[in-house]
Amino acid sequence: MSFKKEGDTVATFRKRNNKWEFTMYTGDRDTNGKRERIYKGGFKTKKEAEKTVAIILNQLEKGTYVKPDKLTVSEYMDKWLKEYAQTTVRYSTYKRYEQIIRVQIKPYMGHVELSKLNPLTIQEFYTYCKEKLNNSATSIRHYHSLLHKALNQAVKWRLISVNPVEAVEAPKKEEKQLQVYDQEQLNNLLERIKGMSVYYPVMLAATTGMRLGEIAGLTWDNVDLDKGIIYVKTQLQEVNGHLEVLPLKSKSSNRKIVLLDFTIKELKRLRLEQKENKLKYGEYYTDSNFVICIKETGLPYAPQYISRNFRRVLKEYGVCKELNIPYIRFHDLRHTHATLMLKANIHPKIVAERLGHSTINLTLNTYSHVLPDMQQEAINKLNDIMCK
Numbered sequence: 001m002s003f004k005k006e007g008d009t010v011a012t013f014r015k016r017n018n019k020w021e022f023t024m025y026t027g028d029r030d031t032n033g034k035r036e037r038i039y040k041g042g043f044k045t046k047k048e049a050e051k052t053v054a055i056i057l058n059q060l061e062k063g064t065y066v067k068p069d070k071l072t073v074s075e076y077m078d079k080w081l082k083e084y085a086q087t088t089v090r091y092s093t094y095k096r097y098e099q100i101i102r103v104q105i106k107p108y109m110g111h112v113e114l115s116k117l118n119p120l121t122i123q124e125f126y127t128y129c130k131e132k133l134n135n136s137a138t139s140i141r142h143y144h145s146l147l148h149k150a151l152n153q154a155v156k157w158r159l160i161s162v163n164p165v166e167a168v169e170a171p172k173k174e175e176k177q178l179q180v181y182d183q184e185q186l187n188n189l190l191e192r193i194k195g196m197s198v199y200y201p202v203m204l205a206a207t208t209g210m211r212l213g214e215i216a217g218l219t220w221d222n223v224d225l226d227k228g229i230i231y232v233k234t235q236l237q238e239v240n241g242h243l244e245v246l247p248l249k250s251k252s253s254n255r256k257i258v259l260l261d262f263t264i265k266e267l268k269r270l271r272l273e274q275k276e277n278k279l280k281y282g283e284y285y286t287d288s289n290f291v292i293c294i295k296e297t298g299l300p301y302a303p304q305y306i307s308r309n310f311r312r313v314l315k316e317y318g319v320c321k322e323l324n325i326p327y328i329r330f331h332d333l334r335h336t337h338a339t340l341m342l343k344a345n346i347h348p349k350i351v352a353e354r355l356g357h358s359t360i361n362l363t364l365n366t367y368s369h370v371l372p373d374m375q376q377e378a379i380n381k382l383n384d385i386m387c388k
Contacts, residue, residue: 021042072114144171189319212307252358335367339367
């Protein structure tokens with residue numbers, strides 16, 4: 001049977017091995033003068049094949065049809081990383097994309113032709129990540145976001161006509177309880193690691209709520225120990241394999257943090273230690289002016305190193321086991337600081353400003369686990385007032 005349409009496009013249908021297929025010859029010609037051919041097979045019924053032909057004919061009329069080729073998902077992702085991601089996102093984001101693609105996406109679907117990637121394959125990928133790899137819903141949502149972004153670009157580049165991720169639902173966001181230390185656990189940790197290179201970064205994160213990149217990028221120019229204030233203006237990040245001081249991501253991140261007396265005392269001790277190190281190591285010491293720097297050289301630590309060092313101290317050195325405290329990520333020290341402030345009845349607006357949050361709602365949503373305790377304490381106080 002033949003199917004003809006305006007422009008002399010013809011489709012023929014054929015049943016082979018209990019599956020239907022079609023071949024279409026458009027009115028266009030290739031470089032050799034032959035009519036261009038469109039072939040697809042594997043349809044369960046002839047009606048499904050005819051429906052696909054109708055869709056393609058409609059796309060041909062509108063000029064939206066994208067000719068399929070042999071480009072694989074793996075080859076496309078490499079191209080997307082090089083031609084798009086590398087030039088449009090931060091280096092840290094690019095590295096995260098590259099890792100997800102290399103470790104998760106390529107092994108599962110890298111061999112699939114881009115033009116044949118369908119929603120079911122992507123949905124099965126999510127299921128595989130969850131059931132076989134034990135990936136969290138949060139991680140899978142990251143994969144979903146990356147695939148959606150990458151395949152949207154494939155549509156813009158006319159490599160595919162539709163983004164298959166549009167028809168796939170991402171896992172629901174997990175409501176995870178933040179893992180933080182209480183005051184006693186934090187004090188015990190700080191006392192235990194005093195003298196280690198990880199001490200000062202941990203102390204700053206736990207007593208100021210600063211982000212890791214902000215701590216790594218802090219210079220003495222932005223520390224006023226007389227007034228007891230840190231001015232958060234920059235961050236240190238790895239860019240193309242090199243450390244660079246960069247501006248903060250948002251206006252709200254630029255902020256002033258009033259220091260605890262304990263923090264002022266420890267920073268004064270650190271500054272004295274650095275002056276002694278400068279004299280001790282002489283020409284080998286670079287006066288980089290970074291608050292957090294390598295003892296022998298004065299050069300800054302990469303944020304990733306600080307994070308890995310923290311993990312190593314807690315896990316491999318056995319500090320968690322010794323102190324009987326849970327393991328937390330370095331970033332959770334920031335959450336610890338915020339939680340302790342809220343439990344001390346400090347107004348959420350002050351907490352938001354101290355953390356550099358754009359809105360107070362972000363603070364309330366992030367630390368909602370603290371609110372029930374605060375509410376109960378407020379009711380207890382109200383009871384005392386009303387009963388008098």
